[in-house]
Amino acid sequence: MQAEIEAPTRPRQNGAKAGDVPRTIRLSARDNVAIVVNAFGLPAGTVFPDGLELVEFVPQGHKVALADIPEGGEVRRYGEVVGIATQAIPRGAWVEESRVATPVAPALDALEMATRVPAPLPPLEGYTFEGYRNPDGSVGTKNILAISISVQCVAGTLDVAIRRIKKELLPRYPNVDDVVGLTHAYGCGVAINAPEAVVPIRTLQSLAQNPNFGGEVMVVGLGCEKLVSERLLPDNGAAGDGVVRLQDERHHGFSAMIDSILAMAEARLEVLNRRTRETCPASELVVGLQCGGSDAFSGVTANPALGFAADLLVRCGATVMFSEVTEVRDAIHLLTPRAKSPEVAEALIREMAWYDAYLAKGEADRRANPSPGNKKGGLNNIVEKALGSVAKSGTSAISGVLAPGERVREKGLIFAATPASDFVCGTLQLASGITLQVFSTGRGTPYGLAQAPVIKVATWxxxxxxxxxxxxxxxxxxxTGEATIEEVGWELFHLILDVASGRKRPWSDQWGLFNDLTLFNPAPIT
Structure with missing residues (x-):
């Protein structure tokens, strides 16, 4: 959806900054609010080109009423109802959070399913990147040795071993980018056979097989944990040894344990070092889309640009994932009609219903989602946040749905169900198979992943x-009108190809800013 900018669409040529001109952005002719663009907001008495006059100060990114809104009246943005006025809001007033109630979420039993499936966009051909092709046909954007653990008890030991691997072994294998530990707080003291334990176990199994790890799976375990180490190997370890158990009798002291880990790691480094980048079609990319520290500009600038780039990737035959159930739930009525089949629509509804029930067990609902920073950035509630979030999905048909931790097996636009937490979502998208992530932010975050490059896109x-x-x-x-959604979308698309090829390194990689992996565990802890 192209925004309507209430000011000239290009910066003035007299040397004044675009931000000096009073500006609002209205997203639909049906909207009765617009957001203020100008830095630091605008004072009472400000008059816009269309004659709108502010009756009070409105902060940057926050909404101003374009018409009188009566108490109980609908507040509309994105052409959708984003709130109910709890008091009369006059034209020109700040549509502040306390003046707006959250509307009811769309009912899941009355949604259209695959009724407006988008026609395929024209294919894009000839786009490539330099990636690492794996024996199973997948393609990575990095060449990493990843070492899993089966239980938190051994995480400290693995940290010591990785420090030695990086110092003593990695310099001898220049084609290997890094060594990372797939550490977590699971594995023992948990209800391992509870139905919902499938989520963390499946996540760990899938993580180890991310294409950026080259298929060289290795696990460090303790020996007495509930999560048996072999469960984290392909085919439950049927292909051979890939486990170091610290409790094995052959280990006489801590040094012997570390030596065993280093010996197994070196064998895998030798294999990974033979990997080299080769030219691969863009169809082999698996890109995750995520947002964090969102603000009112997220759904106007960065997320629509991500959506445009997502459409370009889908046109290339690539796989694109968007996620975050609570930031989809209030816009689900816009997504189920786009599902390529009733079965895909039903899977979307299944994941929404599962998460509704999960939140209800904790005596919470989706209204708990917006953070203080989201609200300070102009987002009144989860409805407004969700409508901006789904802009990342672009306009393509939704071709598949993944439950948390499932590996992707289809091309096209995929909904991967995850919580909205940045680090939990990132962990689950890695498990589902992303080899690169694009992350939009309005408030700012140093978030990053050691396991896949993360491109950070600012909303303002x-x-x-x-x-x-x-x-x-x-x-x-x-x-500010200096670029269009399409122009930024194309710029992002080319940046994705460059980062995937190793020609450019995102800032999080340059600084080594990496978040810990965080499992989603809805099962009981015993």
Whole structure:
């Protein structure tokens, strides 16, 4: 959806900054609110080109009423109802959080299913990247030795071993990018056979097989844990040994344990070192889309640009994942009609219903999602946040749905069900098979993943300038009219190909800013 910018679409040529001109952005002719673009907001008495006059100060990114909204009246943004006025809001007033109630979520039993399936967009041919092809046909964007653990008890030991591997072994294998531990807080003291334990176990199994790890799976276990180490190997370890158990009798002391880990790691480093980049079609990419520290600009600038780039990738035959159930739930009525089949629509509904029940068990609901930073950035509630979040999905048909931790096996646009937490979502997308992630942010975050490159996209230019050595792409130019959604989308698409090829390194990789993996475990802890 192209925004309507209430000011000239290009910066003035007299030397004044675009931000000096009073500006709002309205997203649909049906909207009765718009967001203020100008840095630091605008004071009472500000008059816009269309005659709108502010009756009070409105902060940057926050909504101003374009018409009188009565108490109980609908507040509309994105052409959708994003709130119910709890008091009369006059034209020109700040549509502040306390003045808006959260509307009821769409009923899951009354949704359209595969009724408006988008026609395939024209294919894009000839786009390639330099990737690492694996024996199973998948292609990685990095060449990493990943070492799993079966239980948290051994995490400290693995940390010691990895420090030695990086110091003593890795310099001898220059084609290997890194050695990372797939550590977690699971494995014992848990209800291992509870129905919902399938989520963390499946996640760990899938993580080890991410294409960036080259198929060289290795597990460090203790020996007495509930999660048996072999369960984390392909085919439950049927192909041969890939486990170091610290309790094995052959280990006489801590040094022997470390030596065993180093010996197994070196055998795998020798294999990985033979991997080299080769030219691969863009159809082999698996790209994850995520947002964090969202603000009112997220659904106007960065996320629509991500959506445009997602459409380009789908046109190339690639796989693109979007996620975050609570940031989809209130926009689900816009997605189920786009499912390629009733079965895909039903799978979307299944994941929404499962998460509704999960939240209800904790005596919570989706209204708990927006953070204080989201609200400070102009998002009143989860409805407004969700409508901006799903802009990342572009316009393609949704071709598949993954439960948490499932590996992707289809091309096209995929919904991978995850919580909205940045680090939990990132962990689950890695398990599902992403080899690169694009992350949009309005409030700013140093988030990153050691296991896959993360491209950071700012929703507004002030953030991109202030965090110039953390943000990889500025989408705020869309808000000021300096660039279009399509132009930034193409720029992002080419940046994805460059990062996937190793020609460019995102800032999180340059600084080594990496979040810990965080499992989603809805099962009981005993």
């Amino acid at each position: 230019t002030e953030l991109a300038e202030r965090w110039s050595d953390l943000i990889d792409l500025d989408a705020g130019r869309i808000a």
